[in-house]
Structures are given as structure tokens and as C-alpha cells.
Amino acid sequence: MAKKKTKFMCQNCGYESPKWMGRCPGCGEWNQMVEEVEIIGKGRKGSLSPSDEGRSKAEPINAIQTENEPRVETKLKEFNRVLGGGVIPGSLVLIGGDPGIGKSTLLLQVSSQLADTDKKVLYISGEESVKQTKLRAERLNVSSPSLYIYAETNLELIHQTISDLSPDFVVVDSIQTVYHPEITSAPGSVSQVRECTAELMKIAKTKGIAIFIVGHVTKEGAIAGPRLLEHMVDTVLYFEGERHHTYRILRAVKNRFGSTNEIGIFEMKEFGLDEVENPSEIFLEERSKGSSGSTVVASMEGTRPVLVEIQALISPTSYGNPRRMATGIDHNRVSLLMAVLEKRVGLLLQNQDAYLKVAGGVKLDEPAIDLAIAVSIASSFRDHPTRPADCIIGEVGLTGEVRRVSRIEQRVQEAAKLGFTRVLVPDKNIGGWKVPEGIELIGVATVEEALRQAFN
Known part of the structure; x- marks a missing residue:
């Protein structure tokens, strides 16, 4: 008979302890330790022993034969781009996002398109009934006979259905609703999420089935459950966007089969998600020309290079300590660049409130946007607009120098495609590549020099 053992597990990071603690030693969060019952016994399903048949053997690396399996492409080119060119058979993909952002809509559309390629797709819904899923499918005009809908949360029954149906693709919506019957904790707990994901990963790798799993996110925006969850899967995608805006961004933060930090832009319409093939044009279409505090960066x-608008508003503070607020940019980077402008250029910003925003809801985290942020702050502070046809690219150092950036040719070509005529770049990036026609390239070595050129 199996023995029962009680343990306490952190619901935030998965830290285990034999006794309850108010604060988790692993992640430092308070009141996250929950009591769970662990079953210990030889008869537990899934336990492995060296005598198991069918186990894999160690082989010399030069004796392993590889086959390049073709990726399965959907009709959504933006979705294919984020995955690295299409869906890899046998891969495990995790998609996270805020409630109501459109995760289920996206995956139902993708399931329908995969089913149209003569592939069998199983859509497992743990949050909605079969009829509710059918109503959404009718709204999205999804009616493929190769798409199967299954409403279940028991992992053993899901495993049996996959074995009976033998689908090519599986969608699990969502992993927080699925539970393993041999684990006593509630669905969505650290133990359940970890064990269910491990079982789905085993199914994907052994049967060659591509599995998509939907993950809930916490109030901080991270995928709920143990951090181990993101390490187990092959690809982690975040579906981002504002509920009050129609545009959605699908961002890859981990991808074993393609580039990370790749993004795909979609527009939420009445009949589902529609891809945006030229996001730069979308982000700049509402830009007001001739306004101070506005610059464009590639x-x-x-x-892929994307042109976005960075807006800054600098105003005298009415508080003891000036406010620094940023949307889409790291708050610490804004404070650093304002300190550089005050020390190296002589702008008195210590008694000014600063509000910065990336138009369109995009989040930028690369260093090449530094110079555009600095020019936006100076433009708003001096109330002097920059040229509407200027694009500004460069990294700013603490001594006020403008440092070189990568892929400068692709950035300038994207600016030329959108009709920009002048691009400010680091002087170290000039030379060795062909400048597009109609582009005036200006190299700058310091922030002060960049401000002189921008306000000419």
C-alpha cells in the first residue's frame, strides 16, 4: 500500500519544504506555501526503472542519423515567422497572455488552418464546453472535418484519446485546468502543472505530435506556475496587447528552432485575428508631424526591423521629487539617459517630470533606441520639434558617446522604405555597406553632436 507524505510547496516557484513557512526561501514571496499530499509507492504510474523495455540507448554522436523534417506552415505568415518558419513536428509550444487577449481565438484559427492541410488536429478545451467552442468556431468561420473538439481535464483520459485518435497536432487550452488523477493537489498548482506538462512533453517527443499548450499569466505578466515550465517546453510565446486597442503582438521569448524576440503583429477583428504584414506603417500612421518630443527609431x-515612434513629455514638477514614468521602455534606462543629458549636454532636468511612451503598445529593450530617447527628451524640454523625415539610431554610453549598433543596413533600408530621407547613425557604423537611394546618412559621435544635427 502506498504511503502518504505531507509537504508544503510554494505556488510561485515550486520550492518544497517539510514544514509551513510564511516566506518562501526560494523566491522570497509571502503566503505562497500550500500543503500537498505526496503519494510514495512502487505502483505509481509513470515511474521508471532500469529494466523498462523500450528504453533508449546511448549512441556515438557521429553515428546518429538526422532527418530534416519539413515545417508545417499555416496561412498566418506572422505566426510562422515567430515560430521560426512553421510548426515543427514533435515540438511543445507554450503560449501565455492576459485573460481575454485572444489566445484561444488564435489557436482555434491556427488549428483550422493546420486541419486544412490534410492533418488531423485535436483541440482539447478545459475551460469551455464543446458547444461553446463550436460557437466560437462559427464566428471564426472554422468548419474543417479534420478538426476534433474534446472537452476534458483528466490527463489520463486525454492521453487515451490522443492514443486512439493519433492526431498530428494537439492544442491544450489551458494547462492550468488539466490535472493528473494520482496527484492530490488542485488543478493549477505547481505539482499539477509540472507533472501534466512533463507528460505532454513525453507524448510530443515519443509520438512526434506538435502540442500547443495555453498558460495563464500572473498579475506581473509572467506565466503562472513554476519557472521550470518555461524550461521544459521548446518554445515560449507571449500574446501581448491592450484590451482597448485592436492590435496584438505575438512575441517569442524562447525558441529552440528559431530566433528569439521575434514578433508577429495581428489585428483583432470581428471574425478573428488578421495579420499585419507591414507593422512599421501601422505604428507610424497616426504620428503627428511637427510636434516636439517625437522621434522615430528603427x-x-x-x-525584422520595425519603425516605431518614441514620445516624450517634459514638464516642470509640482512635487518635491520629479516623476519618471515610461511605457514600453525600461524605467531605469530613461533615468540613465536623463542623467547623461544633464551631465554631458547641460540640460537642467532635475526639476522636470518626464513621461515617455512607445506609440502602438510595443515594448522595446534593445540599446539602439537610446539616442532616439535622448533626442525625444531634449526636443520636449526645449519645445523644439525634430524633422518629420528623420530616423534616429544609436546606443548612448555614460560618457555621452554614441556607440555602434548591429544590423544598421537593415534598419536604414526599412527607414527608406517608409519614406524617411535622413538617418542619424553612429559614425562607427558608416562605411562598408550600400546606402539606399534618397537617404542622407549623418554620422554622430556624441549626444551633443546628435542634438545639433537633429535640431538643424
Whole structure:
């Protein structure tokens, strides 16, 4: 007979302890330790022993034969781009996002398109009934006979259904609702999420089935469950966007089969998600020309350059300590660049409130946007607009120098495609590549020099 053992597990990071603690030693969070019952016994399903038949053997690396399996492409080119060119058979993909952002809509559309390629797709819904899923499918005009809907949360029954149906693709919506019957903790707990994901990973690798799993996110925006969850899967995608805006961004933060930090842009419409093939044009279409505090930068998102507008508003503070607020940019980077402007250029910003925003809801985290942020701050502070046809690219150092950036040719070509005529770049990036027609390239070595050129 199996013995029962009680343990306490942190619901935030998965730290285990034999006794309850108010604060988790692993992640430092308070009141996250929950009591769980662990069953210890030889008869537990899934336990492995050296005598198990069918186990793999160690082989010399030069004796292993590899086959390049073709990727399965969907009709959504943006989705294919984020995955690295298409869906890899036998891969495990985790998709996270805020409630109501459109994760289920995206995966139902993708399931329908995969089913149209003569592939068998199993859509497992743990949050909705079969009829509710059918109503969403009718709204999205999804009616493929190769798409099967299954409403279940018991992992053993899900495993049996996959074995009976033998699908090519499986969608699990969501992993927090699935439970293993041999684990006593509630669905969505650290133990359940970890064990269920491990079982799905085993199914994907042994049967060659591509599995998509939906993950809930916490209030901080991270995928709920143990951090181990993101390490187990092959690809981690985040579906981002504002509920009050129609545009959605699918971002890859981990991808074993392609580039990380790749993004795909979608627009939420009445009949589902529609891809945006030229995101730079979308992000700049509402830009007001001739306004101070506005600059355009070419940022690399994965393998694609995207032109976005950075807006700054500098105003005298009415508080003892000036406010620093940023949306889409790291708050610490804004404070650092304001200190550089005050020390190296002589702008008195210590008594000014600063509000910065990346238009369109995009999040930028690469260093090549530094110079555009600095020019936006100076433009708003001096109330002097920059040229509407200027694009500004460069990394700023603490001594006020402008440092070289990568892939400068792709960035400038994207600016030329959108009609920009002048690009400010680091002087170290000039030379060795062909400048597009109609582009005036200006190299700058310091922030002060960049401000002189921008306000000419």
C-alpha cells in the first residue's frame, strides 16, 4: 500500500519544504506555501526503472542519423515567422497572455488552418464546453472535418484519446485546468502543472505530435506556475496587447528552432485575428508631424526591423521629487539617459517630470533606441520639434558617446522604405555597406553632436 507524505510547496516557484513557512526561501514571496499530499509507492504510474523495455540507448554522436523534417506552415505568415518558419513536428509550444487577449481565438484559427492541410488536429478545451467552442468556431468561420473538439481535464483520459485518435497536432487550452488523477493537489498548482506538462512533453517527443499548450499569466505578466515550465517546453510565446486597442503582438521569448524576440503583429477583428504584414506603417500612421518630443527609431525585433515612434513629455514638477514614468521602455534606462543629458549636454532636468511612451503598445529593450530617447527628451524640454523625415539610431554610453549598433543596413533600408530621407547613425557604423537611394546618412559621435544635427 502506498504511503502518504505531507509537504508544503510554494505556488510561485515550486520550492518544497517539510514544514509551513510564511516566506518562501526560494523566491522570497509571502503566503505562497500550500500543503500537498505526496503519494510514495512502487505502483505509481509513470515511474521508471532500469529494466523498462523500450528504453533508449546511448549512441556515438557521429553515428546518429538526422532527418530534416519539413515545417508545417499555416496561412498566418506572422505566426510562422515567430515560430521560426512553421510548426515543427514533435515540438511543445507554450503560449501565455492576459485573460481575454485572444489566445484561444488564435489557436482555434491556427488549428483550422493546420486541419486544412490534410492533418488531423485535436483541440482539447478545459475551460469551455464543446458547444461553446463550436460557437466560437462559427464566428471564426472554422468548419474543417479534420478538426476534433474534446472537452476534458483528466490527463489520463486525454492521453487515451490522443492514443486512439493519433492526431498530428494537439492544442491544450489551458494547462492550468488539466490535472493528473494520482496527484492530490488542485488543478493549477505547481505539482499539477509540472507533472501534466512533463507528460505532454513525453507524448510530443515519443509520438512526434506538435502540442500547443495555453498558460495563464500572473498579475506581473509572467506565466503562472513554476519557472521550470518555461524550461521544459521548446518554445515560449507571449500574446501581448491592450484590451482597448485592436492590435496584438505575438512575441517569442524562447525558441529552440528559431530566433528569439521575434514578433508577429495581428489585428483583432470581428471574425478573428488578421495579420499585419507591414507593422512599421501601422505604428507610424497616426504620428503627428511637427510636434516636439517625437522621434522615430528603427528597432530590431528578432530578424525584422520595425519603425516605431518614441514620445516624450517634459514638464516642470509640482512635487518635491520629479516623476519618471515610461511605457514600453525600461524605467531605469530613461533615468540613465536623463542623467547623461544633464551631465554631458547641460540640460537642467532635475526639476522636470518626464513621461515617455512607445506609440502602438510595443515594448522595446534593445540599446539602439537610446539616442532616439535622448533626442525625444531634449526636443520636449526645449519645445523644439525634430524633422518629420528623420530616423534616429544609436546606443548612448555614460560618457555621452554614441556607440555602434548591429544590423544598421537593415534598419536604414526599412527607414527608406517608409519614406524617411535622413538617418542619424553612429559614425562607427558608416562605411562598408550600400546606402539606399534618397537617404542622407549623418554620422554622430556624441549626444551633443546628435542634438545639433537633429535640431538643424
